[in-house]
Amino acid sequence: MTTVLAPVAHLGRMTLAMLASLGRVALFAMLTISHLFRPPFYLKEFAQALMTIGYFSLPVVGMTALFTGGALALQIYAGGARFNAESVVPSIVAIGMTRELGPVLGGLMVAARVASSIAAEIGTMKVTEQIDALVTLSTHPMKYLTVPRVLAATLAVPVLVGVGDIIGIMGGYLVGITRLDFNSATFLRNTIEFLEAWDVGSGLVKGAVFGFVVALMGCYYGMNSERGAQGVGRATKSAVVAASVMILATNYILTELFFTS
Amino acid sequence: MITMKDIHKAFGQNRVLRGVNLVVPKGKSMVIIGGSGTGKSILLKCILGLVNPDSGVITVAGEDVTHTDRDVLLSRFGMLFQGGALFDSLPVWHNVAFRLLRGKAALPRAEARAVAIEKLRRVGLKPDVADLFPAELSGGMQKRVGLARAIAAEPEIIFFDEPTTGLDPIMSGVINDLIREIVVEMGATAMTITHDMTSVRAIADEVAMLHDGIIQWTGPIGDMDASPDPYLQQFIHGRAKGPIEAVR
Numbered sequence: 001m002t003t004v005l006a007p008v009a010h011l012g013r014m015t016l017a018m019l020a021s022l023g024r025v026a027l028f029a030m031l032t033i034s035h036l037f038r039p040p041f042y043l044k045e046f047a048q049a050l051m052t053i054g055y056f057s058l059p060v061v062g063m064t065a066l067f068t069g070g071a072l073a074l075q076i077y078a079g080g081a082r083f084n085a086e087s088v089v090p091s092i093v094a095i096g097m098t099r100e101l102g103p104v105l106g107g108l109m110v111a112a113r114v115a116s117s118i119a120a121e122i123g124t125m126k127v128t129e130q131i132d133a134l135v136t137l138s139t140h141p142m143k144y145l146t147v148p149r150v151l152a153a154t155l156a157v158p159v160l161v162g163v164g165d166i167i168g169i170m171g172g173y174l175v176g177i178t179r180l181d182f183n184s185a186t187f188l189r190n191t192i193e194f195l196e197a198w199d200v201g202s203g204l205v206k207g208a209v210f211g212f213v214v215a216l217m218g219c220y221y222g223m224n225s226e227r228g229a230q231g232v233g234r235a236t237k238s239a240v241v242a243a244s245v246m247i248l249a250t251n252y253i254l255t256e257l258f259f260t261s
Numbered sequence: 262m263i264t265m266k267d268i269h270k271a272f273g274q275n276r277v278l279r280g281v282n283l284v285v286p287k288g289k290s291m292v293i294i295g296g297s298g299t300g301k302s303i304l305l306k307c308i309l310g311l312v313n314p315d316s317g318v319i320t321v322a323g324e325d326v327t328h329t330d331r332d333v334l335l336s337r338f339g340m341l342f343q344g345g346a347l348f349d350s351l352p353v354w355h356n357v358a359f360r361l362l363r364g365k366a367a368l369p370r371a372e373a374r375a376v377a378i379e380k381l382r383r384v385g386l387k388p389d390v391a392d393l394f395p396a397e398l399s400g401g402m403q404k405r406v407g408l409a410r411a412i413a414a415e416p417e418i419i420f421f422d423e424p425t426t427g428l429d430p431i432m433s434g435v436i437n438d439l440i441r442e443i444v445v446e447m448g449a450t451a452m453t454i455t456h457d458m459t460s461v462r463a464i465a466d467e468v469a470m471l472h473d474g475i476i477q478w479t480g481p482i483g484d485m486d487a488s489p490d491p492y493l494q495q496f497i498h499g500r501a502k503g504p505i506e507a508v509r
Contacts, residue, residue: 040363125348132311133346137360137410138335 025242028220035140035147046148053114053149053215054156058163060113061106065164068101069093069171077180089180090187091194093172098195099259102165103203104251107210110157111243115218118149119239122222123232131223146219150212157211158204165203202258209254210247217243262287262418262450263308268317270303277303278314279474285467287322290444290451292461292482294496295471296505301454302343304471305420308452309338321418332364339411339449340420345403347395347410354391357381357409380409384439401432408436412443419444421453425460437463458497461485470496472505 072093080086122145125131131141169191176182217239225235263285270278277300285291293301306312308319310326319326326334347356357377361368368376378388384405395403404424411419421440425433437460444451444464453464461468462482469479470493478490485497495503 128344129342129346130348132306132309133340133342133348135311136309136335136338136340138332138364139359 024224025216025220028223029216031142032146032150032216032219035142036151038143040143042144042148045144046152049149049152050156052117053110053153053211054159057110057113057156057160060109061160061164062167064105064109065097065102065168066171068105069097069168069173070175072096072101072168073172073175073180077176086180087190089176089182090172090190093176094169094191094195095199097168097172098165098199098203100203100251100255102168103161103206103210104247106161106164106207107157107214107247107251108244110153110160110211111214111217111240111247114153115214115221115239115243116236118215118218119222119225119236120232122219123225123235126223126225127227127232141223146215146223149219150215153211153215154208155211157214158207161203161207162200165200198258202254205258206251206254209250213246213250214243217246262289262322263452264318264320265304265308266318268304268307268319269315270300270307270312271315276474278307281317281471281474281476283469283476283479285450285452287450288448289466290441290453290464291467291469292453292455292465293469293471294455294458294461295477296496297456299471300474301471302422305340305422305452305454309335309340309420336360336364336414337417338420339414339416339418341404341407341411341422341424343423343426345395345400345407347403347406349395352392352394353381353398353406354378356395356406357391357413359410360414376413377409380413381406383412383443384409385435401428401435404428404432404436405439408439408443412447415447416449418450418452419447421451421455421464423455423457424453425455425457430459433457433459434463440464458499461497472496 073089076089076092077086080088122131125145131145134141134144173184173187173191176187177184221235221239221242225231265281265283268278268281269276281304283291293304295301303312307314308321308326310331321329321334321337324334347353348359351359354374354377355362357380358368358373361373361376362370374391378391381388381390386402386405386409390398390402390406395406398406408424411421424436424440428436440451440453441464443449451464453460455461455464465482467479468482468485470477470490472492478488478493480488485493488494491504494500495505
């Protein structure tokens with residue numbers, strides 16, 4: 001009987017562990033939000049995080065958006081040709097980039113680049129006792145390490161998404177006029193005419209949520225890193241995986257909220 | 262100055278501290294010795310509030326540390342960590358002046374830098390080290406920077422966690438002398454954890470041996486060699502045979 005029930009017991013343990021982990025992340029998130037509004041504020045650390053997370057992520061987000069926009073134009077043209085709807089390419093590229101691909105791919109690229117580096121940095125600080133040193137120097141690690149990064153990512157990722165949207169549409173435009181024989185003026189007119197403010201706005205809101213998630217996961221796994229190189233490696237991997245999954249999950253929830261009513 | 266009454270701490274099934282009682286008098290240098298994994302660092306972390314004891318009372322200058330404002334309590338302490346624990350992303354002077362640049366009594370940047378350079382000089386480092394980053398320093402230099410950081414705000418109590426681990430004998434001697442000089446000069450209360458018996462003899466006024474989660478022996482450094490305690494004798498002479506199991 002015990003052997004028969006062993007897989008069920010294992011599943012139960014895994015579910016409980018997952019729920020406990022979700023609870024810890026939720027508590028960590030609430031603690032971070034509460035510290036956002038309580039001094040002291042570390043403006044220099046915030047500015048540094050803004051540069052690292054925002055400015056230095058621009059090339060990778062831009063390249064991703066450029067190629068995605070180009071590939072999207074080719075795919076929509078090929079698909080649309082089946083029912084003589086090639087003319088929808090500009091509007092679908094614009095809507096697809098601003099609502100979905102810009103924020104999601106931008107968020108995932110930032111997750112790969114930023115969640116990993118935050119988790120590795122804070123994890124290393126933990127195992128080398130730098131976090132304990134911060135405490136003994138009367139500095140709250142949450143305020144000094146987590147809050148500036150989470151705030152910077154929440155503000156920087158929407159900007160990255162906005163820039164990525166423009167570059168992605170530009171990628172579609174370049175492919176459209178060079179490979180698909182679109183007229184430049186027609187392509188631009190169709191893009192502008194069909195695009196609504198909320199298409200862009202919803203993507204920017206998603207970007208803010210994804211930025212929050214990415215930095216939060218990096219900080220959470222870094223702060224909870226186990227000892228040694230293996231512990232830091234595991235924290236880094238977990239941060240990227242958790243951030244990526246949470247981006248996709250919150251993207252679905254936000255899309256339901258924004259577009260199904 | 263610091264009193265610990267019946268301190269217990271367990272991690273799962275592992276009962277690290279099983280009723281530690283210890284008094285560190287004001288202005289004295291207490292050295293805690295004991296084998297690896299006996300909970301010496303945990304004891305220091307309990308005093309600092311980095312680890313919460315399961316039971317027992319710790320007081321600093323008569324105040325229970327669990328009921329004292331954390332920032333006020335920590336402002337009385339300086340700590341030298343085993344690996345230095347210097348902040349990689351900050352230059353040396355900023356590491357040393359870290360506390361001076363924060364809080365209600367924060368100094369202007371130029372003034373804090375001047376204090377940092379003075380403290381670096383005190384531990385035998387030249388001013389040009391101030392603008393280097395910790396990764397550019399040798400192990401001995403990092404320890405000295407850690408020491409400068411520990412004394413920068415002139416604390417009443419200084420903790421040293423294995424200050425000579427990983428250093429050659431000459432550098433260990435330099436660090437031991439510095440610790441002794443600084444503690445005497447500042448009139449600070451000091452608590453040091455070490456395995457290094459040369460350090461014990463150089464730094465200690467009082468010695469306490471932690472074994473099996475309790476203070477096995479404590480007394481003035483002058484009484485240590487004459488003590489009949491078999492645990493203490495085995496440890497200070499580094500004997501493989503005795504009441505302390507060599508394989509733990």
